[in-house]
Amino acid sequence: MATNSKKSKTSLYIGLLILVLGLTVAGTAYFMFMAPSIATDEEYFYVKTDEPYAEVMKRIESEGIVKNSSLFNYAAKFMDLEKTGIKAGRYKLSKDLSNRRFIGNLRAGYQDAVKFRFQNIRLKENFAGLLGKEFEADSLAFLNLLNDEALAEKYGFNKDNFFTMFIPNTYEIYWNTNPKEVIDRFSKEYEKFWNADRKAKAAALNLTPQEVSVLASIVKGEALHVDEMPKIAGLYLNRLKKGMLLQADPTVIFANNDFTIRRVLNKHLVIDNPYNTYRFKGLPPGPIMMPSIASIDAVLNYAQHEYIYMCAKDDFSGYHLFATNVAEHQINARKFQKALDARNIKK
Structure with missing residues (x-):
């Protein structure tokens, strides 16, 4: 009877030991593979092209990317990360990310694209x-x-x-x-x-897509308001059709390579540069800035009118006054020059 009791106690101890060991192994496995592991507040972890495995692992530790670098290293070895290799990329980090998922992303290259x-x-x-x-x-x-x-x-x-x-x-x-x-x-x-519709509209203007974009860059340089772009585009197209100089102030600023200029003066107009549309007829050889979609479409869908002159409004609203003749334009220009003088804007 005593012998049976001793055997029962032994079996119980062994069972408890196995249970404890099992729970320990299960707990370790959980924290090693399944538990949230990310410690840093950084949004992304970057792996450079051809960066050595050891260097990446060292950075994961030194930059405090994971909570327990030892468990991460054990998980990496278990998942053969060194053998499969770490793919270069930009990896999204989140507080719920486990070692298993993080390692899986690194080995498979599951990175987030840059928007x-x-x-x-x-x-x-x-x-x-x-x-x-x-x-x-x-x-x-x-x-x-x-x-x-x-x-x-x-x-x-x-x-x-x-x-x-x-x-x-x-x-x-x-x-x-x-x-x-x-x-x-x-x-x-x-x-x-540049779909068929846009190409057809460019052809109707007798311009290539590149030339449309060059003109659009000037329109963008002139316009502070998108709703005025088609009107400005129509003015420059009128000048091109008449063989007139474009005389666009933004091209002069670009030609002088001085983007602090607020008032274009005669000294700026004499520069010998193909981007100076006060001296060189037609479109400049390239854009004076990256044209926007709105400015390109403004050229392709320009407003039809007879204006060939414009001047910024003297209320500094960013809009312009338009004219069909020099006399009217000079009246508008004098108003704006007077407004510049009142604000002591000399250059």
Whole structure:
């Protein structure tokens, strides 16, 4: 009887031991693989192209990405992460992310795309800087491509008008995408944007899509209000048809490479630069800024009228007064010049 009682106690102890061990293993497995693991408040974790495995693992620890780096390392070994490799990319982090999911994302390359939106870009350098900030490649890599004449010709442009290929919009592109592939993505969007309807309207104006965009950049430079763009576009198209100089102040500012100019003076008008439309007839060789979709469509759907002169309104509302003759234009211009003097705006 005593022997049976001893056996029962032994069995109970063994059972309890197995239970404790099982709970311990289960608990360890849970925290190693299934429990929320992310400790940082950073929104993304970035893995560079060709970054060594050991360096990535070291950064996960040193940057405090996970709560327990030892458990993360054990999980990584169990899931053969070193063997399968870590894919470069921009990985979304959240407080409910487990080691298992995080490791699975790293090994499979399940990254979040960058929602890249741009508008109101003045120069190639500005655009390259924005690209370098949002993507893995630096701004110089992008600037070299934007200035690459052979690349421009590949897409049907030249070095002067290549900037018109980039249509301001929102693009979803992976962070580690090769710079040339990023440019190619913009080219595909450009081809979709210039559909049959827009091409037909450009042809009716006897302009190429690139020339429409160059004119649109001037319209954008002049207009503070989108609703006035078609009227301004109609004015410049009237001047082109008549063989007149465009005499667009934004082109003079661009030609002088001084974007602090608030009052265009005679000294600014004499610069010998093909972008100075006070001296050179027709459209300049390229855009003076990245045209917006609104400004491109304003040229294609221009307002029909007889105006060939315009001047900013003296109330500084951003709107313009339009005229069909020099005498009327001079009256408008004197009003604006008087308003500038009243505000002591001399340059």
